[in-house]
Amino acid sequence: MKPVKRVQGRTVALPTRDIDTDQIIAARFLTTTSRTGLGRYAFYDLRYGKDGTEKPEFVLNRPDAKGCSILVGGNNFGCGSSREHAPWALLDYGFEAVISSQIADIFRNNALKNGLLAIVVDPETHEWLLSNPGVDCDIDVENNTITLPGDRVVNFTLDGFARHCLLEGVDQLGFLQNQAAAIQAFEENRPWKP
Amino acid sequence: MNEPTTLFQKVWDDHVVVPETPHTPAILYIDLHIVHEVTTPQAFSVLRELGLPVRRPDLTLATLDHSTPTTPVFKYEDLLAAGEGAANQVRQMERNCDDFGLDLLGYGSGRRGIVHVIGPELGATQPGKTIVCGDSHSSTHGAFGALAFGIGTTEVGHVLATQSLLQRKPKTLAVNIEGQLAPGVTAKDLILAVIGKIGVNGGTGYVIEYRGDAIRSLDMESRMTICNMSIEAGARAGMIAPDETTYEYLLGRPCAPKGAAWDAALERWQRLRTDDGAVFDKAVTLDASLLQPMVTYGTNPGMVIGINDPVPQSDDASFRKALDYMQLESGKPMTQTPVDVVFVGSCTNGRISDIEAAANILKGRKVAKGVRMLVVPGSELVKKEAERRGLDKIITDAGAEWREAGCSMCIAMNGDVVKPGQLSVSTSNRNFEGRQGVGARTVLASPATAAASAIAGFVTDPRVYS
Numbered sequence: 001m002k003p004v005k006r007v008q009g010r011t012v013a014l015p016t017r018d019i020d021t022d023q024i025i026a027a028r029f030l031t032t033t034s035r036t037g038l039g040r041y042a043f044y045d046l047r048y049g050k051d052g053t054e055k056p057e058f059v060l061n062r063p064d065a066k067g068c069s070i071l072v073g074g075n076n077f078g079c080g081s082s083r084e085h086a087p088w089a090l091l092d093y094g095f096e097a098v099i100s101s102q103i104a105d106i107f108r109n110n111a112l113k114n115g116l117l118a119i120v121v122d123p124e125t126h127e128w129l130l131s132n133p134g135v136d137c138d139i140d141v142e143n144n145t146i147t148l149p150g151d152r153v154v155n156f157t158l159d160g161f162a163r164h165c166l167l168e169g170v171d172q173l174g175f176l177q178n179q180a181a182a183i184q185a186f187e188e189n190r191p192w193k194p
Numbered sequence: 195m196n197e198p199t200t201l202f203q204k205v206w207d208d209h210v211v212v213p214e215t216p217h218t219p220a221i222l223y224i225d226l227h228i229v230h231e232v233t234t235p236q237a238f239s240v241l242r243e244l245g246l247p248v249r250r251p252d253l254t255l256a257t258l259d260h261s262t263p264t265t266p267v268f269k270y271e272d273l274l275a276a277g278e279g280a281a282n283q284v285r286q287m288e289r290n291c292d293d294f295g296l297d298l299l300g301y302g303s304g305r306r307g308i309v310h311v312i313g314p315e316l317g318a319t320q321p322g323k324t325i326v327c328g329d330s331h332s333s334t335h336g337a338f339g340a341l342a343f344g345i346g347t348t349e350v351g352h353v354l355a356t357q358s359l360l361q362r363k364p365k366t367l368a369v370n371i372e373g374q375l376a377p378g379v380t381a382k383d384l385i386l387a388v389i390g391k392i393g394v395n396g397g398t399g400y401v402i403e404y405r406g407d408a409i410r411s412l413d414m415e416s417r418m419t420i421c422n423m424s425i426e427a428g429a430r431a432g433m434i435a436p437d438e439t440t441y442e443y444l445l446g447r448p449c450a451p452k453g454a455a456w457d458a459a460l461e462r463w464q465r466l467r468t469d470d471g472a473v474f475d476k477a478v479t480l481d482a483s484l485l486q487p488m489v490t491y492g493t494n495p496g497m498v499i500g501i502n503d504p505v506p507q508s509d510d511a512s513f514r515k516a517l518d519y520m521q522l523e524s525g526k527p528m529t530q531t532p533v534d535v536v537f538v539g540s541c542t543n544g545r546i547s548d549i550e551a552a553a554n555i556l557k558g559r560k561v562a563k564g565v566r567m568l569v570v571p572g573s574e575l576v577k578k579e580a581e582r583r584g585l586d587k588i589i590t591d592a593g594a595e596w597r598e599a600g601c602s603m604c605i606a607m608n609g610d611v612v613k614p615g616q617l618s619v620s621t622s623n624r625n626f627e628g629r630q631g632v633g634a635r636t637v638l639a640s641p642a643t644a645a646a647s648a649i650a651g652f653v654t655d656p657r658v659y660s
């Protein structure tokens with residue numbers, strides 16, 4: 001994974017609560033065996049009508065949403081399935097960060113492992129971001145801060161290891177492989193075997 | 195004396211390879227890894243790129259379920275019923291299992307089925323194990339007192355290569371269910387009520403332990419239904435301490451320990467319970483005796499009511515959006531809602547007792563005109579057992595379709611879809627927008643409620659037929 005130290009970009013807001021992974025990428029797009037090219041399926045049924053034309057009223061289809069790289073979602077973003085296709089689709093679409101007041105566990109894990117910042121902010125900041133879409137944000141992973149317009153700075157917390165992996169571009173599989181001796185010792189010494 | 199600890203803590207402690215520190219998560223050993231065709235291809239690709247083998251093929255259970263058609267498959271062309279992408283994915287899985295030396299419970303094995311159905315029925319799911327799968331309903335296996343949770347594809351790769359995962363220890367939530375369920379009210383109704391109470395994010399960051407009299411009197415299949423939907427409350431895992439019911443279920447299953455190994459396992463399993471005085475991070479209590487059959491009315495599983503209650507009212511934008519999508523009105527009961535499709539199946543309710551519950555209601559009756567009813571067994575073994583009991587005959591005589599095993603209309607990626615605008619009463623676990631097909635409107639319910647609704651042609655309290 002390439003390091004992610006900072007994300008600077010404009011926000012777009014999807015204020016609906018409980019946006020689930022089926023909305024982020026519907027199951028019918030999961031019959032792929034690759035992880036690339038999923039951006040065109042992100043939020044597909046919200047973006048396109050039955051005849052395949054863009055729904056102009058959907059936020060991501062509005063002209064001012066083009067080029068926005070930070071998605072502010074309603075509370076409990078990413079609930080539902082464990083499909084990693086959800087963060088793959090968001091990244092491929094062009095998002096580099098997702099912000100909410102609560103993010104579902106598996107989605108957050110999956111996102112961070114792929115370098116998509118999944119950031120939980122306090123409810124007040126969340127409310128503000130939802131009601132003020134299209135603002136420039138500067139997310140600094142090193143300092144755990146988001147700088148909003150008017151030099152307003154808010155803090156967020158990120159698991160220390162996830163943060164370290166983002167900053168250094170740590171390959172977590174490599175990290176685990178380095179523990180091969182400990183894993184083998186565990187297998188040999190445990191009192192019962194599965 | 196040792197500090198009193200929770201069931202979760204015992205299983206966790208038993209699998210820590212390297213303890214967590216403020217800077218690094220724990221390395222947790224995984225005893226059983228279940229893999230299927232949809233969330234693994236990209237993980238196998240990584241192993242291939244790095245030239246890595248699967249570390250423990252013997253602890254890996256592989257099957258085909260998500261993108262398989264529910265029409266019979268004898269040759270490659272038959273797979274195309276689920277679409278070309280799906281067929282290709284099945285082929286790729288067969289190839290991956292071949293290349294990496296995994297024993298695939300696929301076509302011709304007689305044991306193919308939904309990941310969370312076959313683990314328990316083969317006896318591979320056992321108390322005290324850590325179990326993962328690239329599917330969020332892995333929580334199902336917690337019904338045996340295992341620590342089981344869903345993982346993403348990157349983590350599937352981690353487990354394939356190292357049999358371990360990097361994990362932060364979650365918090366614990368006790369869900370105490372007091373009293374007993376009334377006749378005609380099932381485990382599905384109970385878990386829907388729990389989700390309704392704590393909300394779809396009430397369990398986020400927690401492992402749930404279901405406790406109390408109502409849980410103790412449930413059979414294993416009902417316990418699996420309960421733990422299955424823990425994820426719908428945001429919890430990654432749900433657990434129930436093993437007891438006589440658990441041991442009785444496991445005894446004699448193909449992968450269960452035998453002879454002296456069984457006795458040793460039993461001794462170990464008996465310690466797997468939360469000690470008196472152990473502290474949970476959070477606790478909630480529910481009285482089972484107050485419940486009626488439950489149905490969802492919105493687009494997440496927390497939007498749930500008793501079948502005879504009116505749809506609630508709210509001005510909240512997300513709530514309004516959900517009701518608009520469902521084309522339902524506040525104040526009206528769900529029981530007047532016409533039904534187009536009924537689906538009995540999935541890892542929530544696709545086991546033999548579920549099929550039987552539906553068949554009991556269908557027996558000697560006919561599915562209402564204009565309603566399509568699909569009954570999809572959770573595995574090939576469930577299918578065989580249902581046919582041995584003659585349930586398939588009852589189902590087809592009633593005018594419902596009896597299909598091949600798989601996930602089917604739970605996730606609608608194999609060609610089994612609900613058409614736009616149609617209302618489906620489904621025994622699956624997610625009523626998200628579009629989950630069962632673009633524009634599909636899903637009402638989650640128990641197998642009995644689903645079958646009763648198929649007969650009546652509208653959402654119906656199953657107790658009128660019993």
Ligand code: SF4
Pocket residue numbers: 259260308309310329331540541542600601604605622623
């Ligand atoms: S039945 Fe549904 S929820 Fe269960 S494993 Fe299959 S797709 Fe997932």
